[in-house]
Amino acid sequence: MWPRFLSSSYPMERHYFLVPKFALSLIGFYPEQKRTWALRAWSFLNFFILSYGCYAEAAFGIQQIPNNIALALDALCPVASSILSLLKMLAIWWYREEFKWLIQRIRKLTEQQQSERKLGYKRHCYTLATRLTTLLLFCGFCTSTSYSVRHLLDNILRHSHGKDWVYETPFKMIFPDPLLRLPLYPVIYALVHWHGYITVVCFVGADGFFLGFCLYLTVLLHALRDDVCELLAVDSIQLVPTALEEARIVRKMTRLVDRHNEIADLTERLSGVMVEITLGHFVTSSLIIGSSVVDMLLFSGVGIVVYVVYTCAVLTEILLYCLGGTYVTEACTDLARSAFASHWYGHSVRVQKMTLLLITRAQRVLIIKIPFFSPSLETLTSILRFTGSLIALAKSVI
Incomplete structure (x- = not known):
């Protein structure tokens, strides 16, 4: 049974950035939130936890490379996502006013599209954005939770065989020894666990913004196409x-x-605020997917489940970017094709020139411009091919 907010009958105005708003509001980084002192303190605390977690994971992984490559990869694989989430958190904070303006402006423009056919476009795109970002949130939540479950199961098995409890965190991190002993250990364990959830909500918020903006711009392009053909x-x-x-x-x-x-x-303007996030994601995507698959091959038991879920989450992330870019590109192409197929040649010369100008501009498809990459399903195929090469290389070395 679907939750009500995932159904097409859910009010459309409530679908608008539903999941990114929920995710980023949890850590105090949603652009439309009122910046009270309490919220600023909460957001700074989350920033500090994520920042220290990135350092502690990276330091532990680098330290273990000469001793145990499997243990090192177990730390370095999630730290790549944590560092990327830290980048997304900083970008959302830095461009918060621009994000707020874009959210409000696109909301106003889409609310003006009220014909029955346009409402159909809105319902399809709004529901799709909510469902895909919910899938990403679910995969991320399961990934972060599975790390803690794996650690607890390992210790329960050790205890059942008469061995001592291992006081370590669910994500492999470096901490001063006093912090990994009672009575402080439960507090540190909870903070590290929350660090995993901060990582999840950061990439859900940023990736959800990208997909949402792309799908809402697609609605505007489809509405424009209908108005041009009707006119x-x-x-x-x-x-x-x-x-x-x-x-x-x-x-x-x-x-x-x-x-x-x-x-x-x-x-x-969207390209301007998303360039760091999107570039960082595309540059590291092959490395993150490849390392998670290699970890999947190295571990057994619960460790395999952890990295299967992690790989699904990372693949869902990159799919959201490529799918959003494809929707905008196809909407631009459809606008040019539909305008050219209309009866534009039956009007005055001035109308013909204006139509041809619109067709020419629509043929120059709108894309979220980032250096070296263009988000599309073709790019996703290239990333997966390169990832396969990295996995084959890693297997031959290990």
């Missing part, structure tokens, strides 16, 4: 529009061109 349609009874009718079409066409320009401007 340029010629009544079969009146094959030649009158001068008065042509003047009305010119005025409306001007507004549609302005709408297209604004969508292009929103895409540019």
Whole structure:
């Protein structure tokens, strides 16, 4: 049975950035939150926990490389995601005002699309964004929880065989010895466990922002396509529009061109605030997926389950980026194709020129511009191929 918020009958206005808002609000980093002193203190505490966790995991993994490569990879694999989540947290905080403006502006533009067909576009894209980000949140939650479950199961098995409890954290980290002893050990254990959840909500919030913006821009492009085709349609009874009718079409066409320009401007501004997040994710994606698969091959028992879930979470992350970019690209192409297939040639020269200008601009597809990469399903295929090569290399070395 689906939760109600995952169904298409859930109110559309509540679907808008539902999961990213929930995730980032937990740690005090959602851009629309009122920045009280209590919220600032809470967000700084979460930043400090994540930052120290990144350092402690990296230090432990580097220290173990000469001694035990499997143990080193067990620490370095999750630390890559933690460092990337720290980057996403900093980017969301740094661009918080720009994110807030984009959220409010795109919300206003999508709320203006109220025809039955446009509401269908909104329902499909809004529901898809909520479902995919919920899937990512679920995979991330299971991954972080599985690390603690693995540690607890290992210690329970040790205790059942008469061995002492191992006082270590669920994620492999370096801590001063007094912190890993009673009575402070439970507090440190809880903080490290929360560190895992901070990592999860950071990438759910940032990745959910990217997918959400892409799908909401897709709604605006589909609505623009319908308005252009409806405006340029010629009544079969009146094959030649009158001068008065042509003047009305010119005025409306001007507004549609302005709408297209604004969508292009929103895409540019989105590229500006997402460039560090997206670039960091694409650069490290192959390394993270490859290392998690190698860990899966090295471990047995519960360790395999941990890295199977972790691999699913990382693959879901990169899928969200590539799927969002593909939706925007296809919406731009469909706008150009539909406008060209309309009856634009049956209007005045001025309308024809405006239509051809819109077609030309639509053919230059809107993409979230990042250096070296373009988010699309083709890029996902290339990343998976390169990941396969890294896995084969790692297996031959190990």
